[in-house]
Amino acid sequence: MALTIASREVDGITVLDLSGRITLGEGSVQLREAIRDLISKGQKMILLNLGDVSYIDSSGLGELVSAFTTSKNQGAALKLLNLTKKVKDVLQLTKLYTVFDIYDDEATAIASYK
Amino acid sequence: MSKPGAGRLEFSLNSTMESVGEVEATADKLAAEAGLDEDERFRLTMAVREAAVNAVLHGNDYDPKKLVKASFENTGKSLVITIADEGEGLDPERIPDPLAPENLMRGTGRGIFLIRSFMDEVHFRQLHPGTELTLVKHLAPPEGKT
Numbered sequence: 732m733a734l735t736i737a738s739r740e741v742d743g744i745t746v747l748d749l750s751g752r753i754t755l756g757e758g759s760v761q762l763r764e765a766i767r768d769l770i771s772k773g774q775k776m777i778l779l780n781l782g783d784v785s786y787i788d789s790s791g792l793g794e795l796v797s798a799f800t801t802s803k804n805q806g807a808a809l810k811l812l813n814l815t816k817k818v819k820d821v822l823q824l825t826k827l828y829t830v831f832d833i834y835d836d837e838a839t840a841i842a843s844y845k
Numbered sequence: 846m847s848k849p850g851a852g853r854l855e856f857s858l859n860s861t862m863e864s865v866g867e868v869e870a871t872a873d874k875l876a877a878e879a880g881l882d883e884d885e886r887f888r889l890t891m892a893v894r895e896a897a898v899n900a901v902l903h904g905n906d907y908d909p910k911k912l913v914k915a916s917f918e919n920t921g922k923s924l925v926i927t928i929a930d931e932g933e934g935l936d937p938e939r940i941p942d943p944l945a946p947e948n949l950m951r952g953t954g955r956g957i958f959l960i961r962s963f964m965d966e967v968h969f970r971q972l973h974p975g976t977e978l979t980l981v982k983h984l985a986p987p988e989g990k991t
Contacts, residue, residue, distance in 0.1 A: 793953050825943060825958070
């Protein structure tokens, strides 16, 4: 299943609800474009909800890293919410787990931007 | 197909992302039929996908004149998957460590690391031209046997 991205606003924070796979040729480009679009519109607070992401490959990991770096360079904060076990395992294995701000609870994640 | 001794399944595929999907799906079927649990299936499938992406993208560079060859076998003791490209060759010793602090935030370079992490054995063979990766996942012996 390809990646679908739904956008919503919570207290001025853009939450992107991702569903499907973040892989080369399926979700990587969509995610990149969604982040670039938000950054270009001046959004400084972005929360990626990965609760329905079933699969991520090395390209998808690279895209998350790029999204984080791009956001940071533009003065925006990109955080992650609701990692599935598979995504969490891969982030831990690649030592990226400590790079991101990661939350299991949306309310806590939203409050962290204050 | 993936029952022990059921033979070796071989494909010759075009250098496309559709081929990556086909290889990935075959690996998942092999793993499922061999009785691997969900986590092990995911790891094996991901390793095979990364190898196929490397072959299509980095090895053959999507060249329509170059093929990717893949084979899948359940030997009874192991699942053995080979993925070969017709590219310029890959020296695994020259791949930067993606866990090194200076590489941690790079957008690429984690594929071989993930393959090595998820498989029990990984072998590289230079084909001149091309590279063949052999990925091996050992199977637990059936209960009651050692």
